[in-house]
Amino acid sequence: MRRLQGPVVSIGNLSAGGAGKTPFLLLLGELLKQRSILFDVLSRGYKRDMKGVALVDPSGNARQFGDEPLLIARKLGVPVVVGEDRYAAGVYAEQNFGVQLHLLDDGFQHRALAREFDIVLLTPTDVRDSLLPTGRLREPLSALARADVVVLSGNLSPESIPEFVKCTWRVQRSIFAPQIKDPCVAFCGIARPELFFSQLAQAGLNLAATQPFRDHHAYDARDIQKLLRLRDHHRASLFVTTEKDAINLGEQLRALGTVQVVPLRMELENADAAVNGLLARLSHRER
Numbered sequence: 001m002r003r004l005q006g007p008v009v010s011i012g013n014l015s016a017g018g019a020g021k022t023p024f025l026l027l028l029g030e031l032l033k034q035r036s037i038l039f040d041v042l043s044r045g046y047k048r049d050m051k052g053v054a055l056v057d058p059s060g061n062a063r064q065f066g067d068e069p070l071l072i073a074r075k076l077g078v079p080v081v082v083g084e085d086r087y088a089a090g091v092y093a094e095q096n097f098g099v100q101l102h103l104l105d106d107g108f109q110h111r112a113l114a115r116e117f118d119i120v121l122l123t124p125t126d127v128r129d130s131l132l133p134t135g136r137l138r139e140p141l142s143a144l145a146r147a148d149v150v151v152l153s154g155n156l157s158p159e160s161i162p163e164f165v166k167c168t169w170r171v172q173r174s175i176f177a178p179q180i181k182d183p184c185v186a187f188c189g190i191a192r193p194e195l196f197f198s199q200l201a202q203a204g205l206n207l208a209a210t211q212p213f214r215d216h217h218a219y220d221a222r223d224i225q226k227l228l229r230l231r232d233h234h235r236a237s238l239f240v241t242t243e244k245d246a247i248n249l250g251e252q253l254r255a256l257g258t259v260q261v262v263p264l265r266m267e268l269e270n271a272d273a274a275v276n277g278l279l280a281r282l283s284h285r286e287r
Helices: 021-034 067-076 088-095 141-146 193-202 220-233 243-256 271-286
Strands: 008-011 039-041 081-082 100-104 118-121 149-153 168-175 184-188 207-212 238-244 258-262 264-268
Touching: 008 021, 008 039, 021 067, 021 100, 021 168, 021 264, 021 271, 039 067, 039 088, 067 081, 067 100, 067 243, 081 088, 081 258, 088 100, 118 141, 118 271, 141 264, 168 193, 184 193, 193 207, 193 238, 207 220, 207 243, 220 238, 220 243, 243 258, 264 271
Parallel strands: 008 100, 008 118, 039 081, 039 100, 118 149, 149 168, 184 207, 184 238, 238 258
Antiparallel strands: 168 264
């Protein structure tokens, strides 16, 4: 296990996608920026065409850097470095931006890089799920013993998680639903598309049709034509999708006509106490 000069805070989960790691990283990043804490983000850059270590260019595209690193770079405005070898990515960040805090994206299973603090997101589905390939879990619930904090989402209660869990935070996930009445077609390529569709319906949107794609879907011309046919068939006026899908659509977004891009929102209960506690732990471990 290799160690960087700056402290590493890992954000991960147990399941194969859908726990909200990226929205949580964005939330934590904003909380750190409010406190003038300098940091960068280290990510694998899943499904990018390029190999090796690279600094994410916010004006680039998902094929170069991966959809989630690109979204993080655009929204947080901090250095985001991608690389299969997260240690090498961290060394690049320290050489180019100085020694500062590193947020390790999807790092719970990346144990080759030492970290000072492990944050693990847990959903109600995770506690009922089974290991891959029959379920979606990468590791059993017993792996939570390695976590410094387990972040509970939805209606997951502390009583439903193992007793050995050291500390819990709670988050609430929601969307910034657009105020539109016209019939629309909702589509997305995320891990749990049904959750996005149900949130739109609960917000009062008139969903004429829904179209899920695989997580991190790379859209092509055939997908655009399929969506346009779906819109016309259901006599819908516009499309609704996620920020992540807008990243993956790139220049093709304009071919769809009117599209409402819906941001996901995550709120951390007792955020000041949680972040202050995290920073205190990091300060203590540096001594």
